Amino acid sequence: MPTPMKIDFVSDVSCPWCVVGLRSLQQAIERVGDDVQVDLHFQPFELNSQMPAGGQNIIEHLAEKYGSTPAQLATSSEAIRARGAALGFTFNMDKRERIYNTFDAHRLLHWAGLEGRQLALKTALFDAYFTQGLNPSDHAVLVELARKVGLDAAKAQQILSADTYAAEVRAQQQFYRQQGINGVPAVIINDRHLISGGQPVEVFEQALRQIAAAE
Numbered sequence: 001m002p003t004p005m006k007i008d009f010v011s012d013v014s015c016p017w018c019v020v021g022l023r024s025l026q027q028a029i030e031r032v033g034d035d036v037q038v039d040l041h042f043q044p045f046e047l048n049s050q051m052p053a054g055g056q057n058i059i060e061h062l063a064e065k066y067g068s069t070p071a072q073l074a075t076s077s078e079a080i081r082a083r084g085a086a087l088g089f090t091f092n093m094d095k096r097e098r099i100y101n102t103f104d105a106h107r108l109l110h111w112a113g114l115e116g117r118q119l120a121l122k123t124a125l126f127d128a129y130f131t132q133g134l135n136p137s138d139h140a141v142l143v144e145l146a147r148k149v150g151l152d153a154a155k156a157q158q159i160l161s162a163d164t165y166a167a168e169v170r171a172q173q174q175f176y177r178q179q180g181i182n183g184v185p186a187v188i189i190n191d192r193h194l195i196s197g198g199q200p201v202e203v204f205e206q207a208l209r210q211i212a213a214a215e
Contacts, residue, residue, distance in 0.1 A: 011185045
């Protein structure tokens with residue numbers, strides 16, 4: 001009998017290490033195979049909740065927020081690109097020129113979770129931003145992504161045009177911050193085991209096997 005395992009993946013749409021972490025986790029789950037039965041949920045976390053409409057140039061933003069120089073950014077970008085490539089994901093860093101507000105994307109992800117399409121939409125959002133260089137705060141982009149993953153486009157537009165699920169997203173964000181989550185990705189297994197950062201596949205695999213054995 002496989003061991004049931006609830007996994008909450010706390011992340012932001014604009015976080016490259018969240019892509020790495022998700023890909024690593026997915027490959028670890030594949031390696032573990034029938035030993036576990038995973039129930040995966042994506043939880044919201046905004047790295048830049050005060051980001052205005054239109055976003056900000058990424059070099060300017062990282063310089064202001066972290067003091068990063070263009071040379072440091074280039075080194076970091078190459079490390080992320082290489083990690084992504086090793087996991088089968090394409091980071092087109094030259095297309096990602098701006099950082100955007102992601103609150104509406106999180107509202108749509110909350111709805112996608114209710115519709116059983118959350119993983120598909122999360123994957124589409126990562127591809128749209130990091131591979132295609134699209135704006136994840138643009139409602140037209142979000143509606144089209146929803147349509148592509150099998151969600152109702154008209155309903156997606158209705159949600160985005162109103163304040164639907166805003167309270168739920170804010171409540172979830174507050175909950176995880178109160179739990180001490182200050183950076184992402186944060187992977188929480190069975191509500192009590194925390195794995196932080198974009199860890200290698202082997203780290204996630206070992207954790208899944210150990211937790212399954214203990215359970």
